[in-house]
Amino acid sequence: MNAQAMQIFEATNGAHEFLTFTLGNEEYAVDILKVQEIRGYDPVTPIANTPPFIKGVVNLRGAIVPIVDLRIKFKLGNADYHERTVVIVLNLAGRIVGVVVDGVSDVVSLSPEQIKPAPEFSNALDTQYLLGLGTIENRMLILIAIERLMTSRDMALIDENNVTRH
C-alpha cells in the first residue's frame, strides 16, 4: 500500500468503500467518495484537436462536462456505445468528469490489510496512478488513484499550467 492509499484509509478509520467496474476482462476500483453518480451514455459534442479517448463534452444539468473513454485510453475492451454503456461521473476537487467503462459491478469494502502494493512492470497504466491491488475472495481489484490520473498531463483534461507535477 502506498502513501496515497494510506491517506484514504486514515480518513475513514479502517475499512473503506470502493466502486468496482470492468474494462475488458480486468476489474478496477475507485474511491467511492470521488463518485458523484452513474448514468447512461448520452451523445457527446466532440471537440477538435483532442486525443481520441476524450470523446467530447455533454450537458450535465447545466454544467459542461468532458467525457473520457477509459477503454480507449487503456486499450481494453471494445469501445462501442449502446444503451447499456455506462458513464461514471466523478467529482475530483470540484471538477466534474465522466468516464466511460464497460460496466459497473458493485461497491466493496476493503480494509488496509487487503491491499497489496502493485508490482513494478510495464503496463498501460503507470504504477504511479495505482493505489495498489485489492484482494477480495478470489477477485483482484486494480485500485486507481483516480484524482492523480485524471489531473495528469497524459489525460489532457486540464490546462498545462494546472497539471499536477509528479
Place this chain on the structure above:
Amino acid sequence: MTIDLSVFHAVFFEEVTEHLAEIEQLIINLNIEAPNPDTLNAIFRAAHSIKGGSGTFGFNDMTELTHILESVLDRLRNSEILLTHEMIDVFLSAADVINDQLNAHRNNQIIENNNAKAIIARLQKFMEELPNELLPTVPINNTTDQANFAYQWRLNFVPAAINEAAGINSLLDEWGQRGILNIKHRPNPSDPDQIWEIHFFTNETSEDLREDLTFYVDSQHIQIEQIAHEESSIINNDNNSFGFFDNAPGAPQTSLANFASQAANTNNISPAITKIDEAYGFFTNAPGAPAEVNVKKTDEAINQVNNRKSEGSSIRVSVEKVDQIMNLVGELVIAQSMLAQVASQIDPNWTARMQAGLDQLARNTRNLQESVMSIRMMPISVVFSRFPRLVRDLAAKLEKRVELITVGEGTELDKGLTEKLIDPLTHLVRNSLDHGIELPATRVKLGKEPVGHIIISASHQSGNVVIEVSDDGAGLNRELIIAKARERGFTVNEGMSDQEVWQFIFSPGFSTAEQVTDVSGRGVGMDVVRRNIQEMGGTIDITSMPGIGSTFTVRLPLTLAILDGLSVAVGNQIFIISLSYIMESMRPLAKDIRTISSKGQVVQVRGEYLPVLALYEVLGITPTVSTPEEGILVLLEAENRRVALFVDQLVGQHQVVIKSLESNFRRVDGISGATIMGDGRVALILDVGYLVRRTARASSSNF
C-alpha cells in the same frame, strides 16, 4: 466568555470600503463655495462609523487618522473653518491612506505608513486654523451683500500682455469698489495658457464691464456670463439679463445651463450634448430640489434618495449562490422547452389541457429566468462613481478645466460586465480628457467656454446597454489620422467615410499624439479598448466633428451570460458565432474565389480580398460540402483583421446562455465557450479572435 472578533472582520472591511467610497464621492461633489451642510454631515457620519469600527477591532492606525479627519469635518460642519481646495485634496488623500491601511489589515500585515503621518500633520494644521469670524470676507458670508446687487457675472479672459498687467490690477481695484469681486483664478503673467476667472457681484451691466476690460484685453478673448443659480431654468447670458437674480441667495456655481445655452448660441448641434435635453428636462421638473446646480448633482441626489429607500430592504448574498440559482433556472428553461417539444408531437385533442399547463409553465419559467437574471444586475453607478476623482486628478495634471456630467447612473447591467467595463471606460475618459478637451486658453480663443465638458451616459436601448462618452473638445482630426494611417502602411484614400477613417484609431500602436505623455500617446489603448468590448460581446462606434467634439458609443449585451449568436453547421456539428463579430454572410460565386500560390484561398468581396478559412480544416471535421461556392462564407472582423469563414450552412440566430468549458475541462484553441441548445445538446462557441489570428499567422508563414 470571550468572543473572537476576527469573525466580524470581513463585514467590517466591507463596510469601511463602502464608507470610503461614499466619502470620496461626497467630497468630490462638494461645492467649495457653499458646501451643503447635509453633505458635510454625511461625510462626518461616514468617517465617524469608520472610526468607531476600527476602534472596536483595535486597528489603531485607522482610528488615529479618522479621529483627526472627523475633528476637521466637525469644525467644517459647524462653520468654524471654511472649506478650501487644499482641504479637499487632503481629505481625498486621507481616504486613500485609510484604504491602504484597510488593505494592510485585510492581509494581516502591519505596515508603518508614513503617508498616514503626513496626512495627520496636514489635517492637524486645519485644526489650528483661525475660526471663521477672523478670516477675511468670503462669498459664503456675503449672501446678504450679494443680494444687494442686480447681477452676478462670471468673467473669463486671456491675460493681457505683461505691460498691461498693472492696468488690469488697477481696474480690478476699481471694480472692487463697485461690487463684490471674487477672483477665482489669477493667472501667472508669464504663462499665456492661463486665463483669468472672476466672479463679480455688481449693478454694472455686462456691456459696461466689457468696455472697461477692452482697454487691456482683446475683446474677442473676453467672456462674460450671468452666473445661474436657483433651479436655473432661466438661461441667461450677456444679452438677456433682466435682473432676475435680485434676491438670489447662494454662491456662484457653474451651471450646465450655461453650457447648453452656449452650445445653442453658437448653433452647434454637437454630438457631445445630445443627452443634455433629456437631462435638462429632468432638471426643471424638480422644483423642490435645493439650489443644486448641475444635472449631475441633481441626478445623484435623487439616486441617493433611491438608495436610501432601498437600503432597508436589501440583503447581501454571495455571488456563488446567485450563480447556482441562475444555473438551475437555465436547466429549468431547457427542461421546459424539451417538454414543449415532446407535447407538440402528441395528438392535440388528447393534450389540450396539458398544453394549457405547459403554456403556463413556459410563461412562469420565462418570468422566473428574468427575475433571477435581474438579481445579478447592478446600477452602472458603480463604474461611473470612479470617474469624478479620475477626471479631477487628471485635469489638474493636464492643467485643463473639465466638468464631468454623468447621466443615467441607474441603468442596470450584469455584475460581471460592470467589472469588465471599468478598464475600457477609464481609457475612453482619459482619452477624451487628454486628446479631446483643449487647454482653457485655447478654448476661449475658439469662443468656447473655458471649462470643457465630458458626459458619460448610460441607457437601455432594445435589449442592449448603450454607454456614451462624449466631450465638447477638438474632435478627431481626419487629415492627421489619414496621414498617420498612410505612414503606417494602411490602404487609405481621400474618399473614405469618416466612420472608416475613425476605425484606424483602433489599430494597435496607432497614435496621433505628437508627444508621448504619461497619460496617453503611446498608441496602446484604443485597440485594447475595442478588444475588451468585443470580448464582452459588444461594439464601439465613434462620431466626431472637428471643433465640436467626439462621442464614443459602446453597445453591450445586458448580460455576460447571454450572447446573440449565429449558429452554423459543419459536417454534423453545430457551432455558435457571436453576432458582434459578423459583418455579413454570403454564398460566393466560383469566380470570386482565387488561390494564392495554389495554397491559400482568398475571396473577392466588393474589391477587397479576404482570406478564406475553412472551419472544417481548423476543427478536423468531415464537411458535407468542400468548396466555398457550395457552402456559405461568414465574413468576420476581429482585432482589425477580416476573414471569410467557410461553413456548410447557416442554421439560425439564437440567444444562447454561455457556459464555461474550463470549469470542468481546459481551454481549447478556437473555442471560447459552450452553450446548451434547446434539445439539451452542447454546442461550442467559436473564438473568433483565435480564428483571425490563426489566419494571419498561416498567411505570414506561407511567404
